[in-house]
Amino acid sequence: MxxxxxxxxxxxxxxxxxxxxxxxxxxxxxxxxxxxxxxxxxxxxxxxxxxxxxxxxxxxxxxxxxxxxxxxxxxxxxxxxxxxxxxxxxxxxxxxxxxxxxxxxxxxxxxxxxxxxxxxxxxxxxxxxxxxxxxxxxxxxxxxxxxxxxxxxxxxxxxxxxxxxxxxxxxxxxxxxxxxxxxxxxxxxxxxxxxxxxxxxxxxxxxxxxxxxxxxxxxxxxxxxxxxxxxxxxxxxxxxxxxxxxxxxxxxxxxxxxxxxxxxxxxxxxxxxxxxxxxxxxxxxxxxxxxxxxxxxxxxxxxxxxxxxxxxxxxxxxxxxxxxxxxxxxxxxxxxxxxxxxxxxxxxxxxxxxxxxxxxxxxxxxxxxxxxxxxxxxxxxxxxxxxxxxxxxxxxxxxxxxxxxxxxxxxxxxxxxxxxxxxxxxxxxxxxxxxxxxxxxxxxxxxxxxxxxxxxxxxxxxxxxxxxxxxxxxxxxxxxxxxxxxxxxxxxxxxxxxxxxxxxxxxxxxxSKKFYPIEDNTHPYATMGEGNSRVEREGDEVHVYMTAMRSHLAPDNIEGIKVGDKVFFHLTNLEQDWDVPHGFAMQGATNAELLVMPGQTRTLLWEPKKPGVFAFYCTDFCSALHQEMSGYARVSAQGSDVPLKWGLNEELSDNREAANTFYEQAKARASR
Amino acid sequence: MxxxxxxxxxxxxxxxxxxxxxxxxxxxxxxxxxxxxxxxxxxxxxxxxxxxxxxxxxxxxxxxxxxxxxxxxxxxxxxxxxxxxxxxxxxxxxxxxxxxxxxxxxxxxxxxxxxxxxxxxxxxxxxxxxxxxxxxxxxxxxxxxxxxxxxxxxxxxxxxxxxxxxxxxxxxxxxxxxxxxxxxxxxxxxxxxxxxxxxxxxxxxxxxxxxxxxxxxxxxxxxxxxxxxxxxxxxxxxxxxxxxxxxxxxxxxxxxxxxxxxxxxxxxxxxxxxxxxxxxxxxxxxxxxxxxxxxxxxxxxxxxxxxxxxxxxxxxxxxxxxxxxxxxxxxxxxxxxxxxxxxxxxxxxxxxxxxxxxxxxxxxxxxxxxxxxxxxxxxxxxxxxxxxxxxxxxxxxxxxxxxxxxxxxxxxxxxxxxxxxxxxxxxxxxxxxxxxxxxxxxxxxxxxxxxxxxxxxxxxxxxxxxxxxxxxxxxxxxxxxxxxxxxxxxxxxxxxxxxxxxxxxxxxxxxSKKFYPIEDNTHPYATMGEGNSRVEREGDEVHVYMTAMRSHLAPDNIEGIKVGDKVFFHLTNLEQDWDVPHGFAMQGATNAELLVMPGQTRTLLWEPKKPGVFAFYCTDFCSALHQEMSGYARVSAQGSDVPLKWGLNEELSDNREAANTFYEQAKARASR
Incomplete structure (x- = not known):
């Protein structure tokens, strides 16, 4: 043997x-x-x-x-x-x-x-x-x-x-x-x-x-x-x-x-x-x-x-x-x-x-x-x-x-x-x-x-x-x-x-589940409805209660973040349809991006290292206006007194007036 | 318009x-x-x-x-x-x-x-x-x-x-x-x-x-x-x-x-x-x-x-x-x-x-x-x-x-x-x-x-x-x-x-390249031939010059590593044939494993946190004896005087004598 x-x-x-x-x-x-x-x-x-x-x-x-x-x-x-x-x-x-x-x-x-x-x-x-x-x-x-x-x-x-x-x-x-x-x-x-x-x-x-x-x-x-x-x-x-x-x-x-x-x-x-x-x-x-x-x-x-x-x-x-x-x-x-x-x-x-x-x-x-x-x-x-x-x-x-x-x-x-x-x-x-x-x-x-x-x-x-x-x-x-x-x-x-x-x-x-029912979402940082989107500061932690819905993130303009802060983006995808994930990428984040399924909340930590204005955007091509689904976060120096501020479309009225004027501007300049 | x-x-x-x-x-x-x-x-x-x-x-x-x-x-x-x-x-x-x-x-x-x-x-x-x-x-x-x-x-x-x-x-x-x-x-x-x-x-x-x-x-x-x-x-x-x-x-x-x-x-x-x-x-x-x-x-x-x-x-x-x-x-x-x-x-x-x-x-x-x-x-x-x-x-x-x-x-x-x-x-x-x-x-x-x-x-x-x-x-x-x-x-x-x-x-x-010619490998930590495999200590850095060849890693027994060391495994794959990568995984490493192509050298950093004997092995099923391609690294407490030691098959002669004896042992015990 x-x-x-x-x-x-x-x-x-x-x-x-x-x-x-x-x-x-x-x-x-x-x-x-x-x-x-x-x-x-x-x-x-x-x-x-x-x-x-x-x-x-x-x-x-x-x-x-x-x-x-x-x-x-x-x-x-x-x-x-x-x-x-x-x-x-x-x-x-x-x-x-x-x-x-x-x-x-x-x-x-x-x-x-x-x-x-x-x-x-x-x-x-x-x-x-x-x-x-x-x-x-x-x-x-x-x-x-x-x-x-x-x-x-x-x-x-x-x-x-x-x-x-x-x-x-x-x-x-x-x-x-x-x-x-x-x-x-x-x-x-x-x-x-x-x-x-x-x-x-x-x-x-x-x-x-x-x-x-x-x-x-x-x-x-x-x-x-x-x-x-x-x-x-x-x-x-x-x-x-x-x-x-x-x-x-x-x-x-x-x-x-x-x-x-x-x-x-x-x-x-x-x-x-x-x-x-x-x-x-x-x-x-x-x-x-x-x-x-x-x-x-x-x-x-x-x-x-x-x-x-x-x-x-x-x-x-x-x-x-x-x-x-x-x-x-x-x-x-x-x-x-x-x-x-x-x-x-x-x-x-x-x-x-x-x-x-x-x-x-x-x-x-x-x-x-x-x-x-x-x-x-x-x-x-x-x-x-x-x-x-x-x-x-x-x-x-x-x-x-x-x-x-x-x-x-x-x-x-x-x-x-x-x-x-x-x-x-x-x-x-x-x-x-x-x-x-x-x-x-x-x-x-x-x-x-x-x-x-x-x-x-x-x-x-x-x-x-x-x-x-x-x-x-x-x-x-x-x-x-x-x-x-x-x-x-x-x-x-x-x-x-x-x-x-x-x-x-x-x-x-x-x-096979098609999406997460939003009413079952018990995430403590979930944002139920775009109207509840907001930014809160707790010491050097900044919590962004953000929502995604074709084709914008809310808020999409954020100010008052400071170098040294820990910024938590809590992104809730408000969609309730199959195969409409939204993504989230923050320029300079050193970990990863997020992909958030409909009804889900996911959180990305960003620790900004320098002052400036940095872009974020949706990474999943979610609609014909996906390229427009973006925003800016302004970062100030440590100790700055720029107040915490956030918004979506706050400047809309101004912008409407400004729209359609580049031809006029351009012509005016050309004729100078 | x-x-x-x-x-x-x-x-x-x-x-x-x-x-x-x-x-x-x-x-x-x-x-x-x-x-x-x-x-x-x-x-x-x-x-x-x-x-x-x-x-x-x-x-x-x-x-x-x-x-x-x-x-x-x-x-x-x-x-x-x-x-x-x-x-x-x-x-x-x-x-x-x-x-x-x-x-x-x-x-x-x-x-x-x-x-x-x-x-x-x-x-x-x-x-x-x-x-x-x-x-x-x-x-x-x-x-x-x-x-x-x-x-x-x-x-x-x-x-x-x-x-x-x-x-x-x-x-x-x-x-x-x-x-x-x-x-x-x-x-x-x-x-x-x-x-x-x-x-x-x-x-x-x-x-x-x-x-x-x-x-x-x-x-x-x-x-x-x-x-x-x-x-x-x-x-x-x-x-x-x-x-x-x-x-x-x-x-x-x-x-x-x-x-x-x-x-x-x-x-x-x-x-x-x-x-x-x-x-x-x-x-x-x-x-x-x-x-x-x-x-x-x-x-x-x-x-x-x-x-x-x-x-x-x-x-x-x-x-x-x-x-x-x-x-x-x-x-x-x-x-x-x-x-x-x-x-x-x-x-x-x-x-x-x-x-x-x-x-x-x-x-x-x-x-x-x-x-x-x-x-x-x-x-x-x-x-x-x-x-x-x-x-x-x-x-x-x-x-x-x-x-x-x-x-x-x-x-x-x-x-x-x-x-x-x-x-x-x-x-x-x-x-x-x-x-x-x-x-x-x-x-x-x-x-x-x-x-x-x-x-x-x-x-x-x-x-x-x-x-x-x-x-x-x-x-x-x-x-x-x-x-x-x-x-x-x-x-x-x-x-x-x-x-x-x-x-x-x-x-x-x-x-399309099939493998990396070993003679072109200019990696400073490459190990050219199994005979050159070794372990060197430089302060709290330990450099393991390791080779992989079907079906063993050399060295495969390492002692003298201490808690607090930075252990660098420099693995050179000595194979020179197509599709014979070797992998390397170290138990408890907190980063990743390696996959090393024939002729290549790749380095994994391991920082052991506790004393004990930990296993490593090849992660790519490379031959019928792939499951045998493994080894042990012994980790001693910080300040211990266990000397740096490494080897491959050093106990072979002992082991040969011990082999084939478990039936005898088993029978002896059963008859007690």
Whole structure:
């Protein structure tokens, strides 16, 4: 069962050769004649599916339509977004508070749509921050990020945020084990001092609010990916790990020594029992919970200071391991909940486990030792079977609901279709080039919509017009409704998607909010009606209660601001129609501009540095008179006695007289 | 010639009604049967054109392929971009230095590709920052922003950066007039104190470097859009203005009083003569010039303190005006250089001017008075003719090279094709909904590639799957190769494009850089070879000379860092192959992550706040062992005596012995 250590160098050279070789592949894959029609969504028609792709190093989420492959939106989540002022506006910037301070960027990886009965319910979307461990919630009625919860005492939250079939919990595991709690210890004390955590975040079923319910202390491995059981396996979580070697340097070699690593299997219903019975330790820590108030759109940050820890040694029958060959990446469960696929990225074969066999092995205590008090289930006892030589470098598997699985092979650059029951390989299609994740709409749920498959590929090279050294990644859309997969379309994806989920359009469309009803706006600085627009001074703070309505800002002339003031522009968009945002830009502001949706109030801070008269304007082309939607703010020296003054059209009468006179003036001058 | 003032309210109500009415339009425009095939670019094939779209409030540029409408890249220009560390990395952050301080956002509007002989040469791309007045240059071999020049003493650089036909100059005009130099004056002294400037930035023909050559002081209008003459009209610039009423509040009404505004016409060859003759005033000011060094990739910022001003009153025959009805927006010149179209957005008709008639009028001094010493050319004398009742709200016009013009009508939501010579209307097609700019590849040059037209529409509402209150804008692709325009495709566009230019793929593809040759890397902190990776302390600065190569970072274990240190990670990507970037993320860093292209060095500053052991990792999935590409940095308390230490795989021998033993350990423990 154990590979000899020197096979490693062979494996690594295979990897590297494959990486180089892929660019020479024949890319003239046969495209059947209907592909253009299949991918085409005519003007006036709609795509069939929303696909939500994580942004990887962008920290955001992108929304594509299927089958057209068109980008419909980038949803800002973990990174500041100058495009609309997200993370800069006074309302939204608290989303980035963490125990490390203000962290306005991250690396977002795994999309999880909320579920009921193992199917997507279209209410919320969750995604992890991989670097500074966090989970974000996006409201799917507004496509806005409304909550970010930090997870304490972990490092790298790659293995996250996997949802249970009734949205009871989001499960996550630490990618990098660290000293818990953090302390200054030598790195080579890894084995004694570094630990892992598996985290359970509970969801409020009405509002989706997140709360850290408990954490399970685990051996210091690297927790990579996970899925929760469904149907028969509901109540259990499955998490792959790598680096059971517990190396801390050159993991490329040192964490690839072992023939098998371990998959963690957690009985979370049992964990709930221990929790209820008080079998936990409360530990002091620090993490932030940032939640947007629905009425005002203002994010409130709260620092939390304790966490509940369950120790598997104290809580028998709660956690098990089972071996998985070799350095597994994805861990995927078929629609019946019975079969669990371990995608061993350095393994020549793929192991498929049976939930009922695992249960039986646990019952019979068919264990092959233990690690740190956690029983290791006998590999063969839990094994449904092996998919023989399916390809090189299996990473992820999704399902079509017709008994078939589809696995991406990073090294051999292909998607392979196989039968879950028989483990027989049914089809393989080349991808261009190395696929990471793949997505089938609902492909991880109890009820997949097995019409399309999207492979999300790395290493794009020659798939699109070149854009210099930095390129977008490529996605490839396959029709999987027939026996053989058919390639329909290549489309580029923004940043680096690491997983996506797709949902039928009709599950979201009808709930999509068109604007914010102004009567629901509870923002304390909202201006209800242009007549209430005004400017107020409180010490060196100046609050501008400003409104926007086609095609002017009110007030649009402001005087009495002084150098050293903090000027808060609270802009309320009074429109009540779909797609009439107004923007706001202030010359010399050093943070960002605002984009304010109808009915919303957003606040920009401006700290003027020098005297003069500075322009502001609407940045969203909102009407034929958009170019006229502008104004001036006069800034006086510190200590000046220019009084606070504001207005809209105060000089109108004068100006009317002055109008239409330039010809007269001009002629008069010319005749002089 | 003068409309009565009370027609204004009628006009405004027409505008608003149209805005509301558009949502009820019949969107089932007939799509002909070949449209799918025409828009489809099969996997393995390439688009015909690159289209560069400005990002509007995002401050960036997006690159789409035509005819597929696929987004290939977002090029960060004026806004920080967490996706790759642009504007956060030590090398690039100086791009955002301005006389207002560090301004990491803007509102980008007009794309200009460099030209020779009135045709695109594919070397550089320029775009304006509308809010904090700036012009940026993108190198089209790397698709990277390499230079940003601030323009002093203007406010809003909307009217920018229009290029001359041999890339001699970029011409721009102030959108908002302001006191020059800035001073604290009442806003209602607008007419006496507020002035405009027209700016000429010269381009170094070898490197594209920008330099502010001179500025022309102008009346306090709002300078909106411009074009430079070509062929017969080479040597002249044409700039539309609005607000010749010189209003400063409620411009929607007060700047819409006059029947006509004025187009400025500048003889820049004459201006060069005055400049050479010393007829300028040198004025003290402050603006920044930020330029990236090609070898190191490091941006250097220089503050400039003087500018040369030409005064039309002192420089006869340099600047003229001609009236344009009414509140004109676009100003567009046909491929022959003879015809100039004034798109009067509130005018019922469109005025087309003749360059040769304008020249004749100037020669004959056929003037209709003057404004602030600038002669106003008689409207009829310069007029080629009027396009009668073409539609409502004309904004922009492009040309197909076959004698036809295409104009967008914002209010009546259509694109109209008309013959330039005869002014006859040939075709009109509805758009969904209100089009702003349009682009035909090369459509503003001497040699348009008149196959496609893209209308860039505002107010998207129901064109794509809804994404909450905030939606992307829609573009519509038309085939214009036949007599009638044919709608092919709707595609969404990121942020808000305000103009685009498109260029044939073969003009750029062959020059597209695939990676940075490592031997050309002159970065002072570059690490040439993994053997040179190291850590150096200089006081409280720690410099990590780090390398990345599939699949490890070197060093990957670092100790001796202390709280209060400034840790600079200088990451050199040693790969020399296409599309093998490496990323770098440090847990708890409060700025961003890095994406480093092959052969490049990029630097991230990390200021650790607490002791502990923190993980870092590669953020770009670069190989099958990418998940293993990580490391640890140990942070000790301030004043600790933990020595500086770094390594890669130092514990390898130990670890090899430890490997493969967990079964033994596990069994041993289980049998206890």
């Amino acid at each position: 154990v590979l000899y250590k020197n096979t490693l160098s062979l494996m690594v050279s295979v990897l590297l050769t494959s990486m180089v070789a892929c660019k020479n592949k024949d890319s003239s894959q046969l495209i059947h004649g209907d592909a253009a029609q299949q991918a085409y969504v005519a003007p006036g028609e709609y795509d069939e599916f929303y696909a939500f792709l994580s942004g990887g190093y962008s920290g955001q989420i992108t929304v594509y339509g299927l089958p057209s492959g068109r980008l419909f939106k980038e949803i800002p989540v973990f990174s500041q977004y100058p495009e609309n002022g997200y993370g800069y506006s006074e309302e939204t910037k608290n989303l980035f508070n963490t125990s490390y301070g203000f962290v306005p960027w991250d690396d977002s990886h795994h999309i999880e749509l909320s579920q009921q009965n193992g199917e997507f319910d279209g209410r919320w979307l969750f995604v992890n921050g991989n670097n500074t461990p966090r989970i974000a919630r996006v409201d799917l009625s507004t496509f806005e990020t409304v909550e970010i919860l930090e997870i304490p005492d972990v490092a790298g939250l790659h293995c996250s945020p996997f949802i249970t079939e009734n949205s009871e919990y989001l499960v996550s595991g630490t990618r990098f084990s660290v000293p818990i709690p953090q302390e200054d210890v030598p790195i080579d004390t890894y084995k004694e001092n570094f630990k892992g955590l598996i985290n359970y975040v509970s969801l409020d079923q009405e509002h989706g609010h997140m709360e850290l319910a408990f954490q399970i202390e685990m051996p210091g491995f690297n927790y990579d990916l996970a899925r929760n059981g469904k149907a028969v396996s509901h109540g259990w979580s499955f998490l792959t790990t790598y680096n059971s070697e517990q190396a801390h340097s050159l993991l490329e070699v040192n964490a690839s020594q072992m023939d098998k690593d371990l998959m963690a299997i957690v009985n979370w219903k049992k964990a709930e029992e221990y929790l209820a019975a008080g079998k936990f330790t409360e530990r002091e820590t620090s993490y932030y919970h940032n939640l947007m108030d629905e009425g005002s759109g203002i994010v409130n940050s709260e620092e939390k200071t304790t966490t509940k820890i369950l120790d598997p040694k104290e809580c028998p029958d709660m956690v098990y391991f089972i071996p998985v060959p070799k350095s597994p990446h994805g861990c995927d469960i078929d629609p019946t909940g019975e079969y669990i696929v371990g995608n061993g990225k350095l393994s020549a074969d793929m192991s498929v486990y049976s939930f009922s066999q695992i249960m039986q092995a646990i019952e019979e205590e068919n264990f092959d030792g233990e690690f740190d008090g956690i029983p290791i289930i006998n590999y063969e006892a839990g094994l449904h079977g092996i998919v023989q030589k399916p390809g090189l470098g299996p990473l992820h598997t999704e399902f079509d609901g017709r008994g078939n699985a589809y696995t991406t092979f990073f090294i051999s650059s292909e998607v392979v279709k196989w039968n879950v029951e028989s483990k027989e390989i049914l089809d393989r299609q080349s991808t261009f080039y190395s696929p990471g994740h793949l997505v089938i709409p609902g492909g991880e749920t109890r009820n997949p919509d097995g019409k399309y498959l999207v492979a999300m590929n790395k290493i794009t090279k020659d798939r699109f017009l070149p854009t210099g050294p930095e390129m977008m990644h490529s996605a490839q859309l396959f029709d999987i409704s027939g026996e053989k997969m058919e390639l329909i379309l290549d489309f580029p994806t923004k940043a680096e998607p690491h997983y996506a989920q797709a949902i039928a359009a009709d599950k979201l469309m009808s709930n | 003068v409309l009565y003032k009370n027609t204004l309210s009628l006009m405004v109500s027409v505008l608003l009604t149209s805005m509301v009415a558009c949502k009820n339009k019949d969107s089932s425009q007939l799509i002909h049967g070949d449209a799918a095939q025409q828009a489809y670019v099969a996997p393995g094939e390439y688009d015909e054109f690159y289209a560069f779209l400005s990002g509007g409030y995002s401050g960036q540029i997006t690159v789409y392929g035509l005819p597929s409408g696929r987004l290939f890249k977002e090029i960060p220009v004026f806004s920080q971009y967490p996706e790759n560390g642009y504007g956060y990395s030590e090398e690039t952050k100086n791009l955002f230095n301005t006389s207002y301080g560090f301004v990491p956002w803007d509102d980008s509007h007009h794309i200009e590709l460099s030209q020779q002989n009135g045709e695109f040469d594919g070397r550089w791309l320029f775009v304006n920052g509308n809010n904090t007045p700036r012009i940026a240059r993108v190198d089209l071999s790397t698709f990277e922003t390499v230079e940003i020049l601030e323009i002093p003493d203007v406010a809003g650089l909307h009217c920018s950066p229009f290029i001359t036909e041999n890339s001699e100059y970029l011409v721009s005009g102030t959108r908002f007039s302001v006191p020059i130099p800035q001073e604290d004056v009442p806003i209602d002294t607008y007419k006496e104190n507020f002035k405009g400037l027209i700016n000429y930035v010269s381009l170094d023909q070898e490197h594209g470097h920008m330099e502010l050559a001179f500025q022309i002081e102008m009346p306090g209008f709002n300078y909106d859009l411009a074009r430079n003459g070509k062929a017969v009209s080479h040597g002249w610039s044409f700039l539309t203005t609005y607000n010749s009423e010189q209003a400063h509040s409620l411009l929607e009404v007060n700047a819409s009083q006059m029947d006509k505004d004025l187009m400025a016409i500048v003889n820049w060859k004459k201006a060069e003569e005055y400049l050479a003759a010393g007829k300028f005033t040198e004025r003290e000011t402050s603006y920044y010039h930020n330029l990236m060094d090609e070898g190191s990739g490091i941006v250097n910022s220089e503050e400039k303190t003087t500018t040369k001003i030409l005064d039309p009153k002192e420089c006869p025959d340099m600047v003229y005006f001609i009236p344009v009805p009414k509140s004109p927006h676009g100003c567009d010149i046909d491929p022959t250089g003879e015809y100039i179209v004034g798109n009067g957005k509130l005018s019922a008709d469109m005025s087309v001017y003749s360059f040769s008639q304008i020249m004749q009028a100037i020669e004959e001094e056929n003037f209709d008075g003057e404004f602030d010493g600038i002669p106003i050319i008689n409207y009829e004398a310069g007029l080629h003719g009027i396009v009668q009742k073409p539609g409502l709200g004309p904004l922009h016009t492009e040309f197909d090279g076959r004698g036809n013009a295409y104009t967008t009508f914002f209010i009546s939501s259509e694109v109209v094709k008309w013959n330039v010579e005869s002014k006859e209307i040939l075709d009109r097609q509805s758009t969904f909904y209100s089009p702003g700019h349009l682009v035909i590849p090369g459509g503003e040059t001497r040699n348009p590639d008149g196959k496609y037209l893209v209308a860039m529409n505002k107010i998207t509402k129901d064109r794509f799957l809804p994404t909450g209150p905030e939606m992307m804008h829609s573009a519509q692709l038309f085939d214009i190769s036949g007599e009638k325009m044919e709608l092919i495709l709707d595609f969404p566009t990121k942020a808000e494009p305000h103009y685009a230019q498109a260029i044939a793929a073969d003009k750029l593809m062959s020059n």
